[in-house]
Amino acid sequence: MADSSIRVLLVDDQEMVRDGLGALLSSAPDIELVGEAGDGLLAVRLAAELRPDVVVMDIRMPGMDGLAATGRIVGRTDPADPSAVAPRVLILTTFDLDEYVYEALARGASGFLLKDAPARDLINAVRVVAAGEALLAPSVTRRLIDDVARRRRAGNxxxxxxxxxxxxxxxxxxxxxxxxxxxxxxxxxxxxxxxxxxxxxxxxxxxxxxxxxxxxxxxxxxxxxxxxxxxx
Incomplete structure (x- = not known):
């Protein structure tokens, strides 16, 4: 694997989903799947241990969900290396989780991708997020952020x-x-x-x-x- 590979941690509570997404990510020559987790708590631990560039994160999971895990992963600093950059988090979501997505963005997620998007879009999404670009599903982004941010704006x-x-x-x-x-x-x-x-x-x-x-x-x-x- 090339030194410039994007290191990815995959988080989803469904093993079959992880298997499919993991195989897809591993098929890309510039992406290295470094770990998998089935819940948020394990995701937080593996993110600290493996130092991935991108965490592909589900929202609804048992125990610690993807929202809490995102905040922990993005907000964590390494005492041994204060200059270390925290992983970027790419949220996987569905249309009925709009407010959850906003919460994830507010907690530091770098973008989200709809689970019903074409499978190959995931590879592009990982590349975009790893590069620091915005990755917001265009079919819902403007409605989502405008609606929820309007209601929350006063406190922010x-x-x-x-x-x-x-x-x-x-x-x-x-x-x-x-x-x-x-x-x-x-x-x-x-x-x-x-x-x-x-x-x-x-x-x-x-x-x-x-x-x-x-x-x-x-x-x-x-x-x-x-x-x-x-x-x-």
Missing amino acids: LRPEAVSALTVRELDVLRQVARGLSNAEIAEELFLSEQTIKTHVGRILAKLEIRDRTQAVVFAYENGLAGVVGEEG
Whole structure:
């Protein structure tokens, strides 16, 4: 396995599901399946021991569920190596778990994928999340975040963080919230892709968040993204 392989921990309480998803992930030349867990508690322990790059996480499991496990995994620091980056968590969900998905994002998950998506989408999802990009299923993302964030927004406002962003950074953040890539934002704002990448990095640093998915949640919570259906 190449040194650049993406190390993945697979978490699902159904053995047949783990077998199928594990075989699929292992078929990708750039992905290494380093471990499996059937519940959240074991997932937390294995994440600390194995240090995967990405944890593919189910939500509904016995004992500790995927929500609690996500918060523990993302929030954990290694006393021996404080600079170590916590794994990114990719949530697997179904349409009827919208609010659970939002909770997972709020606890630090880097994205989610619907369980009824084409199987090969999982490989792409792992790659996207490992690269620090947002991975939010487009068929439900805007409805999900806009609806739930609107109801929760009052308790999550961070005006001091918003005021720390420059006008250009706010422009870029609004485009990130639309789900646009760096290349698409560059075209939209008539800037170079490298310039957009720099702005995104500064936004994440100022907001003290780890990836674009959390930036999307922040934007919706703080009224920086349009309602569903708006293009501006």
